[in-house]
Structure formats: structure tokens, C-alpha cells
Amino acid sequence: MPDATAPDGLTVGQVSARLGVTVRALHHWDEIGLARPSLRTAAGYRLYTADDLERLHRIVVYRETGLGLDRIRAVLDDSAVDVPGALRAQRAQVAERIDRLQRLSAGLDRMIDAHERGLLLTVEQQTAIFGPRWNPDWATEARQRYGATAQWQQYAERSASRGPQEWRDVVGTVTDLDRALADAMDAGVAPGSPEANRLVERHREVFAAYFPLTRQMQVCLGRMYEADPAFAAHYDGIRAGLATWFRRIVDAGARAHGIDPDTATWE
The missing domain is CATH 1.10.1660.10 (Multidrug-efflux Transporter Regulator; Chain: A; Domain 2)
Structure with missing residues (x-):
């Protein structure tokens, strides 16, 4: 020993x-x-x-x-x-590492906050960006309803990287799409036509600002837009009958890809 x-x-x-x-x-x-x-x-x-x-x-x-x-x-x-020089160089690297870690910490804080709140905007900012009819409680209600889903997690991760201007851009893109849908309906665009199908694909692309949207999920959304009073009021407020017309072009687009709208599920 x-x-x-x-x-x-x-x-x-x-x-x-x-x-x-x-x-x-x-x-x-x-x-x-x-x-x-x-x-x-x-x-x-x-x-x-x-x-x-x-x-x-x-x-x-x-x-x-x-x-x-x-x-x-x-x-x-x-x-x-040169020992002092070597230590100074190392100190500079440590300072850079600290800065990266601080930025990482701030990003994690935003991610956590986004998962818990949905929107990292004040009530005043939400009203200014989404309009006076916007309900600031929506994000809280959505989290209570969908917080355990993969889609909420994807939405939160996108939300964490957005400030007021990024959300204004999203709203602008959605508004342009709503206008295009209304104009197409007014012009008599038929469900299943190439123009209608392009609008259906454009909706999926625009919706990706929130989370990736499969065609089956889009069918489910189309049903909800027509059946839910709040969504129906939004679309029909743009053009009378727009909620139903949108659901019809989504259903027709789904059929073109071999999906039966009557049996489509959220997947």
C-alpha cells in the first residue's frame, strides 16, 4: 500500500x-x-x-x-x-464564447416564451399588426387547446424568431392571399381548375409561416373555415360565400392528389 x-x-x-x-x-x-x-x-x-x-x-x-x-x-x-500575450488571446476567445452563449441563452429564453405564450408581442403590437378585431387571448386559448401538438411546437419555433416587422410581413402575405381568393371567386374560377389548384398550393405555402401543412391537414382546415363561426365570419366578411368556396377548391385539389376529402384526417 x-x-x-x-x-x-x-x-x-x-x-x-x-x-x-x-x-x-x-x-x-x-x-x-x-x-x-x-x-x-x-x-x-x-x-x-x-x-x-x-x-x-x-x-x-x-x-x-x-x-x-x-x-x-x-x-x-x-x-x-509570450505568456501574457497567450493569455490575452485566450481571454479574447473566452469573451467571444461568452457572447455566443449569451446570445444562445437569449434565444432559448425567446423559444421558451414562445412555447408558453405563442406570440412574443405586446397587446398593443398585436392590435396594430393584426387589426382592431384581433383577440389578444387567442394565443393563450390556442396553447391550451393545441399546446401538446407538434404543430404548436413548430408554430412556437417560428414565432420565436419573429418581431413586429416579421409579423407584419406575414399578415401582408395572408391579406394578399385572401384578396386573391376573393377575386378568383368573383371571377367564377371553378374548383379543380388549374387556377384554383394554384391558389390551393399558394395557401399551403403561405400557411407554412405557422407550420408545415399537408394536403390532408388543409382539407381539415377548409372544413373548419366553413364550419367555425369565427373563421366563417372572417372569410365571408371578405366575400359572402368565400369560406364555402375555399373549402370546395381545397377538396377538389385534394381529390386531384388521390385524397378523399370525406375521410381526410389531421396528419
């Missing part, structure tokens, strides 16, 4: 406990010649002297700053190395 009370040095275990490094690390540093113990017991166990401990302490400090072992060896053993 090693003499743990040897007066001439400390055992590996004692050094490990004192410096907060693993025994494995100490053995590795010994093997590569970075920090070799100066003494051995009669049984061959390593013993570290006060000078060894000082070197190890410096290694631990430099490693904490992010220096690699080869760079640490140069700082300790090469008299030509």
Missing part, C-alpha cells in the same frame, strides 16, 4: 482531491510528460512535491481558461512564449 502520509510528497489521490482533477487526468498528464511526479514510494507509487503541485495548479488554471494541453506545455516550458 502507498504511504499516504509520506512527508516528502502527496499521493495521486491526495492531489486529485486537493486540485479537483481526476486521478485519470493526473495519470494522463504524467504519461505525456506534462506533469510528472518527482518522487516514487518504495512500492512505485507516485508522489508529488510542492513544486509539482505548483505546476499542476498552473495547469488546472490554464485548462480552465480553455487552453489545450499542448499550448499549456508551451506556456510552462518554452521561455520564448
Whole structure:
């Protein structure tokens, strides 16, 4: 057994406990010649002297700053190395890393907030962007209803990256689509026609601002737009009968892709 009370040095275990490094690390540093113990017991166990401990302490400090072992060896053993310069360069890298981590932390905060709130906008901003008839409680209600779904998670992730201007852009795109739908209905565009099918695809592309929309999911949305009083009021407020016409062109587009609208499910 090693003499743990040897007066001439400390055992590996004692050094490990004192410096907060693993025994494995100490053995590795010994093997590569970075920090070799100066003494051995009669049984061959390593013993570290006060000078060894000082070197190890410096290694631990430099490693904490992010220096690699080869760079640490140069700082300790090469008299030509500009130690303050090396540390300043490392400090600059640490500062950059801190900045990245702070930005990552801020992004995570926004992501968490978006998952919990849906919209990272004040009530005043929501009213200004979405219009006076917008209900600021919608996001809370939607989270309560859909918060466990993959679509809510996708919506929240998109929401986390958007500020007021990005939401204005989304609203502008949706408004343009609504106008195009109304104009097409007024012009007598028939469900299943190439123009109607292009509008159906355009709706899927625009809706991707919230989450990816499959054709089957789009069929379900078309039904909801027609049946839900709030959605129906929105579309019929643009043009009387627009909610039903939209559901019809979505159904026709789905059939063109081999989907039966009567059996379509949210998937």
C-alpha cells in the first residue's frame, strides 16, 4: 500500500482531491510528460512535491481558461512564449464564447416564451399588426387547446424568431392571399381548375409561416373555415360565400392528389 502520509510528497489521490482533477487526468498528464511526479514510494507509487503541485495548479488554471494541453506545455516550458500575450488571446476567445452563449441563452429564453405564450408581442403590437378585431387571448386559448401538438411546437419555433416587422410581413402575405381568393371567386374560377389548384398550393405555402401543412391537414382546415363561426365570419366578411368556396377548391385539389376529402384526417 502507498504511504499516504509520506512527508516528502502527496499521493495521486491526495492531489486529485486537493486540485479537483481526476486521478485519470493526473495519470494522463504524467504519461505525456506534462506533469510528472518527482518522487516514487518504495512500492512505485507516485508522489508529488510542492513544486509539482505548483505546476499542476498552473495547469488546472490554464485548462480552465480553455487552453489545450499542448499550448499549456508551451506556456510552462518554452521561455520564448509570450505568456501574457497567450493569455490575452485566450481571454479574447473566452469573451467571444461568452457572447455566443449569451446570445444562445437569449434565444432559448425567446423559444421558451414562445412555447408558453405563442406570440412574443405586446397587446398593443398585436392590435396594430393584426387589426382592431384581433383577440389578444387567442394565443393563450390556442396553447391550451393545441399546446401538446407538434404543430404548436413548430408554430412556437417560428414565432420565436419573429418581431413586429416579421409579423407584419406575414399578415401582408395572408391579406394578399385572401384578396386573391376573393377575386378568383368573383371571377367564377371553378374548383379543380388549374387556377384554383394554384391558389390551393399558394395557401399551403403561405400557411407554412405557422407550420408545415399537408394536403390532408388543409382539407381539415377548409372544413373548419366553413364550419367555425369565427373563421366563417372572417372569410365571408371578405366575400359572402368565400369560406364555402375555399373549402370546395381545397377538396377538389385534394381529390386531384388521390385524397378523399370525406375521410381526410389531421396528419
